[in-house]
Amino acid sequence: MHSWVDGQPASALASLKDRGLAYGDGLFETIAVSAGQPMLLDLHMQRLAQGCSRLAIAADHSLIRSEVLAYAQAMGEGVLKLILTRGDSLRGYSASPEAQPRRILQASPVAAYPEHYASQGVQLFNCATRLAEQPLLAGLKHLNRLEQVIARSEWQDPTYAEGLMRDTSGRVIEGVFSNLFLVCDGMLMTADLQRCGVAGVMRCALLAQAEHLAIPVHITDISLDQLQQADEVFLCNSVYGIWPVRAFTDLSWSVGPLTRKLQGIARTLLDV
Incomplete structure (x- = not known):
């Protein structure tokens, strides 16, 4: 299953200017998916919102939730990884006020632990x-x-x-x-x-x-x-x-x- 970047299926699409790549400037959630449903989604979204508040990342949490639900439905079973970065910026630690948070969704098989x-x-x-x-x-x-x-x-x-x-x-x-x-x-x-x-x-x-x-x-x-x-x-x-x-x-x-x-x-x- 392809990853999604900002809600669009993409086999490999990431900006070289992304602050998540350059500085680790972002957050992630690892979510179990069963029968097309993301487990413990409310708690994952609460933690994400708290992280965004502390890092001052202006994310659209309603949009993120809807994309996670749609992606999980398409997955069926497995582990969903949500990555949220601050978005693109030029060189330097200072973030551009125009930066748009980037949403990345990735699918992995069900974890096979003994x-x-x-x-x-x-x-x-x-x-x-x-x-x-x-x-x-x-x-x-x-x-x-x-x-x-x-x-x-x-x-x-x-x-x-x-x-x-x-x-x-x-x-x-x-x-x-x-x-x-x-x-x-x-x-x-x-x-x-x-x-x-x-x-x-x-x-x-x-x-x-x-x-x-x-x-x-x-x-x-x-x-x-x-x-x-x-x-x-x-x-x-x-x-x-x-x-x-x-x-x-x-x-x-x-x-x-x-x-x-x-x-x-x-x-x-x-x-x-």
Whole structure:
């Protein structure tokens, strides 16, 4: 299936003046598509709108939503990537006030992860790459993912399904492409993302579900000591749902009841 650029099918069409290419000046969303429907679309659009507000990108969100719905319908099944850039400009960091945001939609097949990642859990690689602390960009799904690119290049061993990332102060933040949750004495814990990290859509959905189910939640700084003391650990994202974590370095965990409960909810949210 061809990509769409500004609502038009195109096999390969991108401007060399695009600020997304030159500076990573833009945002993206990775959306699971099932039976022609984009999953968790409201949450994806909310995050996109928040990112546009913080980066001062004047996007037409109604138009973007309608294009995503039409593209997903044409896809049927798979993973839809929405890229929104600030548009074209001339040389230099200063953006032209006349720049028009560019919308790019791309389709990929359904992600083919081994079933045992979800059923038995995964082992985490201990990434040496640290996330820089930058509150202005914290939480955003912006186009500059070089930290994740470098971190993912650290391992090729298929024993590891994901890598654990910390910030420059040593706090536990997230996976390379996932958010991280701990369960401690029945309480759900996840990292405070005010300094760095990506505020994932599935993370947001699970926090809302926890509130609905009256599960206590603590969003806070997480240390390696707290990770060691956790009863359950799991990862989440908006494509695969939830993977329990069974091992990290010399630590190990069983797949616990709260992880299984939330995993079932995540499957329902993704219609899988």
